[in-house]
Amino acid sequence: MLKYQYHSPLGTMTMLASDKALHGLWFNGxxxxxxxxxLDEIVTAQNSITKHTAAWLDQYFAKQAPDPREIPLVLETTPYRQRILNTLLTIPIGSTITYQELAQQAAPHQKIAPGAARAVGGAVAHNPILILIPCHRVIGSDGQLTGYAGGTARKLALLRLEGIVFAQKH
Known part of the structure; x- marks a missing residue:
C-alpha cells in the first residue's frame, strides 16, 4: 500500500492505493x-492506480464526466455499507438521490424499515472513496443539502461543478 497527495481545486486529497486498486480517497482533515x-505509517509514492486516479480527478474537475468504474476500487467495510456505496456508483453526474431512495435502490426487493435512511446516512458518511463514489449526490428528503464528511461547502461546490443548483437556506 502507498499513499499519494492530490491537489484538487477544493483542497488537498489523500489517496490510498495498492498495485491493484484504490482503497481510499479523502479530503485532508x-x-x-x-x-x-x-496513514502515517504508509509510504508516500505513486503507482499506476494513483496516476490513473489523479488523471480521473483532473478530468472530473475539468467537467469531462469520467466514468468512476475506470478505477478499480476495494471497499473495506461491511457488506451493508458496500451495497450502499456500490449503489451510489450508479447515480450519474448531474443527478441527486435522497437517503430514502438510496435505501430503496440498494435493496429493491426488501421492505424499507423505518429509520433506514439513518442507516444509509451512516454508510454514506463513512464513504472511504470520495468523489469517485459520489456520496455528495445524496440529499435530504426535502431536497435540501445535507452533511458531507468533506464539508458542506465542498459538497455544494461538487454539485455545482456537476451542474446542480441549490438555493441557499436563509
Whole structure:
C-alpha cells in the first residue's frame, strides 16, 4: 500500500492505493479521514492506480464526466455499507438521490424499515472513496443539502461543478 497527495481545486486529497486498486480517497482533515488506516505509517509514492486516479480527478474537475468504474476500487467495510456505496456508483453526474431512495435502490426487493435512511446516512458518511463514489449526490428528503464528511461547502461546490443548483437556506 502507498499513499499519494492530490491537489484538487477544493483542497488537498489523500489517496490510498495498492498495485491493484484504490482503497481510499479523502479530503485532508475531513471527518473520518483515513477510515482507520494507519496513514502515517504508509509510504508516500505513486503507482499506476494513483496516476490513473489523479488523471480521473483532473478530468472530473475539468467537467469531462469520467466514468468512476475506470478505477478499480476495494471497499473495506461491511457488506451493508458496500451495497450502499456500490449503489451510489450508479447515480450519474448531474443527478441527486435522497437517503430514502438510496435505501430503496440498494435493496429493491426488501421492505424499507423505518429509520433506514439513518442507516444509509451512516454508510454514506463513512464513504472511504470520495468523489469517485459520489456520496455528495445524496440529499435530504426535502431536497435540501445535507452533511458531507468533506464539508458542506465542498459538497455544494461538487454539485455545482456537476451542474446542480441549490438555493441557499436563509
Amino acid at each position: 475531513q471527518k473520518y479521514f483515513g477510515a482507520g488506516f494507519a
